[in-house]
Amino acid sequence: MEKIIEVRGINKQYVKRKTKEVITAVNDVSFDVHRGEVLGLLGPNGAGKTSTIKMICGLLQADAGSIHINGLDIKKKRLKALKHISAVLEGNRNLYWRLTVRENLEYFAGNRGLSRKDVKEQVEKLLKQFRLKEKENELVNGLSRGMQQKLAIAVALLANTEVILLDEPTLGLDVEISYELREILKMIVKEEKRTIIISSHDMPVVQELCDRTIIINKGTVVVDEKVENLLKLFETRAYSIKLGGTLSVAQEQQLLVKFPLCTYEGSSHETVVNINLEKSEDIYDLFDIFKAEGTVVESIDRTTIDFEQVFMEIVKGEKAYAMA
Numbered sequence: 001m002e003k004i005i006e007v008r009g010i011n012k013q014y015v016k017r018k019t020k021e022v023i024t025a026v027n028d029v030s031f032d033v034h035r036g037e038v039l040g041l042l043g044p045n046g047a048g049k050t051s052t053i054k055m056i057c058g059l060l061q062a063d064a065g066s067i068h069i070n071g072l073d074i075k076k077k078r079l080k081a082l083k084h085i086s087a088v089l090e091g092n093r094n095l096y097w098r099l100t101v102r103e104n105l106e107y108f109a110g111n112r113g114l115s116r117k118d119v120k121e122q123v124e125k126l127l128k129q130f131r132l133k134e135k136e137n138e139l140v141n142g143l144s145r146g147m148q149q150k151l152a153i154a155v156a157l158l159a160n161t162e163v164i165l166l167d168e169p170t171l172g173l174d175v176e177i178s179y180e181l182r183e184i185l186k187m188i189v190k191e192e193k194r195t196i197i198i199s200s201h202d203m204p205v206v207q208e209l210c211d212r213t214i215i216i217n218k219g220t221v222v223v224d225e226k227v228e229n230l231l232k233l234f235e236t237r238a239y240s241i242k243l244g245g246t247l248s249v250a251q252e253q254q255l256l257v258k259f260p261l262c263t264y265e266g267s268s269h270e271t272v273v274n275i276n277l278e279k280s281e282d283i284y285d286l287f288d289i290f291k292a293e294g295t296v297v298e299s300i301d302r303t304t305i306d307f308e309q310v311f312m313e314i315v316k317g318e319k320a321y322a323m324a
C-alpha cells in the first residue's frame, strides 16, 4: 500500500514557564500511514498523542525529525502539504455557534470552493450520514456536545481531503451518542476509503474502526501493529482456569505479585482465575503456585479478550512490548 504520511524521528519538548522544567512529550517517533488506512493512536494520559497529531496537522512544529504528507515536507511545502489534511481536535469545535447546523455546513462547503450544486449535494449527504437532518435548522449553540461533535466531524469531511485526523472523537460523550458516532464513522470508513488517524481512549472505537494501532507511552512508540494481530496474539495467552478449591492467602499474594492484572472469584469449593499471560511460558509459573499447595486444576479454557485488556497489558509498568 502506498504511503500518504511519513513521520520520521519527530521530537517535541516543552519548557514549563514557571519552573523551566523540560518535558519531553514526543521522543523520536516514526511511523507511516498508508492510503485508505484507519490508524488508531493510543496511549495513556500525557503519552504524547495530541502533540503528535498537532505536529502532523501543522499546529505545532517538531523540534527534530520530519513529516511528509503525500510526499511533501510540511516544513518546506507547508500549505501544499496541509491541503491534504482536515482535523477535528479535542475540545476545539470549529463551528459557528450562532449559525444553524445546515448554515454551518453550507458556509464551510462554500468556503472550500464547492459549486452551488455540489454544496447542496454534499450538505444533504452529510446531514443524512450524520443523522443531523432533524436538527438542521437548530443553532449550534443549543446543541448537545454529542451533536456538536457530529457536526464538527461532518464539517471536516466536507473538504474532501484524503486524510482526516480525529483527536478523541468520543471523549466526554455519553454511551449512546458514542455508539452512534462509532457506527457513523464505521460507515464512512467503509464507504469513503479515506485515510483516518484517530487518537482515542475509547477502546471499542479502536477495535471496531482501526486497521492498525500505534501505542505511544511516555513519548515513544511501543507498538505498531495490526489490531487483528494484537487481538490474536493476546487471545492465545488469555485463560480462564477453574480450580477445585479456594486459594490460600499466600497463593493470592503470589498471584498478585507475579500477575497483577489477573482476577479471580470463588466459592467454598471452587475458584475461577482469569489471566492474560505476557509470555506463554508464564503458565508454568502459574501452575507452580497452584501445585505448591496441591490445588487441583479442574479445567483450562482460552478466553476471548477485548482491546481494552490488550491495551492495559501493553502499557502497564515500564515494559516495552515486543511481538514475540
Ligand SMILES: Nc1ncnc2c1ncn2[C@@H]1O[C@H](COP(=O)(O)OP(=O)(O)OP(=O)(O)O)[C@@H](O)[C@H]1O
Pocket (backbone or CB within 6 Å): 014, 015, 016, 023, 024, 025, 043, 044, 045, 046, 047, 048, 049, 050, 051, 052
Ligand atoms: N503546552 C504545553 N506546555 C507544557 N507541557 C505540555 C504542553 N502540552 C503538552 N504538554 C505535556 O506534554 C506531555 C504530552 O502531552 P500530550 O497532550 O501530547 O499527551 P496526550 O497523549 O495527548 O495526553 P492526553 O491523553 O492526556 O490528552 C504531557 O506530559 C503534557 O503535560
